Amino acid sequence: MTPPAGEHRPGFYACRSDEIEPGGRVIRELNGRSVGVFNVDGRFYALRNRCPHAGGALCLGPVTGTTLPARDFSFVYGMQGRILRCAWHGWEFEIATGRCLPDPRMRAKTYPVVVEDGAVYVMI
């Protein structure tokens, strides 16, 4: 059964968990904010759809991997499916934590997510 849209204590209903395939996302307006909800290998994460770098549409960017630090000059492609690249300038963020890879002083706003009876709630 689909819970009614809108407020759900203590969070906001975003979608049914089966609406987002692993690797997928939905964008929702929740409590006046645009929020991206992502399914990364069966776990759900929510980020504000606003890039802390320049205010771009962070959550409309591609979900990718990236090259891991490699002092031996090799190319090791890792973190597949765990990196969100901002739709504007391509800055990389870790979906699970909001960590900004190019600038550790910066962080994307994340929200806790609760999945209850197949419904995904974002705690804003």
Added chain:
Amino acid sequence: MIIDCDVHNSWNSSQELLPYLPPYWRDVLARGELPGGRDSFPHAHRPWLHPEGFMRTDAIPPGGGTPGSDYELMRTQLLDRYDVEYAILGGDEGIEVSTLANPHLASALARAANDWMVQEWLGRDPRLKGSIVVAPQDPAGAAEEIRRIGEHPDMVQVIVSSGSQRPYGDPFYWPIFQAAAEMGLPVAAHLGGQGGVNANPTGTGPPSYFWEAHALLCETGMGHVASLIAHGVFEKLPELRFLLIECGVAWLPAILWRLDADYKALRKETPWLDRLPSDVAREHIRLTTQPLEQPKDVRHLWSALEAIDGERTLLFATDYPHWDFDDPDRVRIPPAWRDRVLRENARELYRLPPPRAAAPQTQASTS
């Protein structure tokens, strides 16, 4: 309200140009070899491939297609969102005609791109103004094209790529500047055209990585500024203005300091020049801001901009829909300069009318 001096409108396929080409070149574009698939535009590609594509991924039209090809999306994401008074459209792939070895093909494609601009874009919205693409490797053809379409009231500048076979002050290119000055149009060099016959995008030979190359391509801007001033193009054509688009800004003071110093010592080489290069630049060279350099301490940027009288020489640009878009609400310009940089410098350069009393109404919003 802003005037955005670098907006990219695209075709989805080069084949959209077929109706605008004369028979022989139409046959070449329809049946001849193309650098990519059937939709690709004839040009030599730069040797660096952007590992993510160079478009804002949220600018892909809802039904698919090339970012910048959908007027409605441009209206939503740019024109309406940022209260754009005018958007100066530069096309997208058109300036890459400068990379082609065949000057006749290059000029034919440029003419077609200009007619496509007029027919497909400029009538849609009074906020849209166009750029006349020319093939710099064909100066006579370029001058003819400037005189042909330069009368169109919504075509406000001539545009070429910053990548070139020679620095633009070279007398080889003078027919282009003469025609532009005659038509009262500024000439803009937009970042691009690095490939094919434009074999020297940087002085060291090609860098390896996209970000490395992209940061260094301002070098072409340095070469053109020095060349135009040294060759006396502005002494010959005192009304002419030259605009660098997307070539960076903060390097200019240092280059002008160096040019001034060396000119003072060796002015006998260029007897037609009787004033300092920095004085010529202040009067005749304009630069668009995007992508504006972003030092940690903004005072460092502002002191660089003050050194080139940025209040009067800088024109704001977003570069929509490309990946290094600058947001007008966030760009760091000295507050006292905002009116001039965001609007009035462009209004002067392009001779645009004073602000309209009411907000512009587009065909789409009134239907």
